[in-house]
Amino acid sequence: MTDLDDRPAEPEVPSGPSSMGIDPYEKNWMRVSILLLVVFATAITVAGFAAGFQLPGPESRVDPKTLLQTEPWKSPGVYEVADGEYEAYVVAQAWSFSPLEIVVPVGAHVTIYVTSADLQHGFKITDTNINMQIVPGQVSKLEYTFDEPGEFPYLCTEYCGQGHAAMYGRVKVLSQADYDAQHADDATTETTTETTTAGE
Numbered sequence: 001m002t003d004l005d006d007r008p009a010e011p012e013v014p015s016g017p018s019s020m021g022i023d024p025y026e027k028n029w030m031r032v033s034i035l036l037l038v039v040f041a042t043a044i045t046v047a048g049f050a051a052g053f054q055l056p057g058p059e060s061r062v063d064p065k066t067l068l069q070t071e072p073w074k075s076p077g078v079y080e081v082a083d084g085e086y087e088a089y090v091v092a093q094a095w096s097f098s099p100l101e102i103v104v105p106v107g108a109h110v111t112i113y114v115t116s117a118d119l120q121h122g123f124k125i126t127d128t129n130i131n132m133q134i135v136p137g138q139v140s141k142l143e144y145t146f147d148e149p150g151e152f153p154y155l156c157t158e159y160c161g162q163g164h165a166a167m168y169g170r171v172k173v174l175s176q177a178d179y180d181a182q183h184a185d186d187a188t189t190e191t192t193t194e195t196t197t198a199g200e
């Protein structure tokens, strides 16, 4: 005689087309799992189409050895290409960015091209969705519209040696009036610089 003989009878598993023999607990977990999948899929869709999630693609290739002698990389900076449309060319090099400052008026839509003259670096602009890896030989490109005036520091996000932490610059988004005023100054400065360079 064993304890087994004293076991209560197995409860009858309800059967029929409605329950399919699935335990109610399991059914609840299935509901939760499906709900989670829907939540994740929605999050990805919203990120991709509504929040402007972008993947920096390999825009084009460059030769890091001749980079600094080649346009546009030999004169990095930000250029207005159409009304409100800007293109910024940034060179990452141990351990600084060129230019150190990108100045645009509020509302500027900026296409940012970044490449490296030496090692692998990173380029992230604080408080924006601009964050890309900078691989030597490859140009990374992302676009952003600066709708708010203010300063948006950019920094290197890949450890690239001793000076890594010092590798940063900033995007300055000015009111149109301030931008126009400063731009007039810049034009004068640029002319001066060019004259100086020509004289050397």
Ligand code: CUA
Binding pocket: 092, 094, 095, 120, 121, 122, 156, 157, 158, 159, 160, 161, 163, 164, 165, 167
């Ligand atoms: Cu460049 Cu870290």
